[in-house]
Amino acid sequence: MEQTQFIGRWRVRDLGTIAYAPALALQREVNRAVSEGREPMTLLLLEHEPVITISRRKNAADHLIASGPRLKSLGIDVQETDRGGDITYHGPGQLVAYPILRLNDLGLNLGRYMRLLEQVVIDTVATFGVVGRREDGATGVWVDAPLQPAKLCAMGVRVRKNTTLHGLALNVTTDLSHFQTIVPCGLEGRAVTSLEQLLGDACPSMAAVKAALAARFSEAAS
Numbered sequence: 001m002e003q004t005q006f007i008g009r010w011r012v013r014d015l016g017t018i019a020y021a022p023a024l025a026l027q028r029e030v031n032r033a034v035s036e037g038r039e040p041m042t043l044l045l046l047e048h049e050p051v052i053t054i055s056r057r058k059n060a061a062d063h064l065i066a067s068g069p070r071l072k073s074l075g076i077d078v079q080e081t082d083r084g085g086d087i088t089y090h091g092p093g094q095l096v097a098y099p100i101l102r103l104n105d106l107g108l109n110l111g112r113y114m115r116l117l118e119q120v121v122i123d124t125v126a127t128f129g130v131v132g133r134r135e136d137g138a139t140g141v142w143v144d145a146p147l148q149p150a151k152l153c154a155m156g157v158r159v160r161k162n163t164t165l166h167g168l169a170l171n172v173t174t175d176l177s178h179f180q181t182i183v184p185c186g187l188e189g190r191a192v193t194s195l196e197q198l199l200g201d202a203c204p205s206m207a208a209v210k211a212a213l214a215a216r217f218s219e220a221a222s
Contacts, residue, residue: 008218010099011039014210015046017092020053020079027165030100035163041101043217045210048090050074052182053081055156059186063087066181076178083166085139085156086186093173093194095209099217102163106221110159114139117168120216121153124170127212128204130195140185141170143193150193154185172196172209 003014015023023046033039052071054060063086064078071078076089090096103113121141122132132141132152141153153170171194179192196203204212 006040007043007214009041009221010214010218011042012214013042013044015044017047017049019049020051020077020081020090023048023098024079024081027098027100031160031163031165034100034102035161041099041105041221043214044098044100045214046096046098047092047094047206048096049077050089050091050178051077051079052087052089053079053083054087055081055083055085057084057086057186060086063183063186064181065183071181074178074181076181081156081166083156083158085154087182088154088156088169088185089178089182090169091174091178093171093175093196093206095170095172095206095213096167097170097213097217098165098167100164101221103159104162110157113164114155114157116220117155117157120213120220121168121170123216123219124209124213125152125195128195128199128209129202130198138185138187138190140168143198145191145193148189148191150191151184151187152193152195152198170195170209170213172206173203 125132135142142149155168158165173196
């Protein structure tokens, strides 16, 4: 059941677990309303049913490496998306956040908005003792792992009529083996991690991560 609350200037809608297509339709509906000033800026929080999303970027589909039968056996859907970026996986245990706001209202352009998203996630995971950072040439939030940097949070957005769509996907207790069906974000040889993998039994609950992320968004747009 959806839960809605206001945190600072944000209307936060927790959608629970939802398939990709209806979530995208809802995003577009809210995007129009926010763009036209009929609704306040809105943060959609959710987990997706298992799905691989492929952007319209040239060659993005080449980064899907699992066969149709393999995906079916894993229960993973495949959907085209109009966000930026390349290819990624969404599924249970991954916190997806879709902030929908008018960039001009916060004095942002696309580049500053992406840095804001990264900082929100860096500040969120710091709450739980994880040191996140940016990686040159690779949008998102990364951590320093024993063997190589690993991506903790992927990002991809779209802007329509100065109003944002899509957002970020933060791995909390995600089944990381599902990322083996793709080349995540089209980056060969890059690892993916989760808060659970980094923290073990100290991994926070999804509810705790949602609360921390919403609070950081409120601070960023105060």
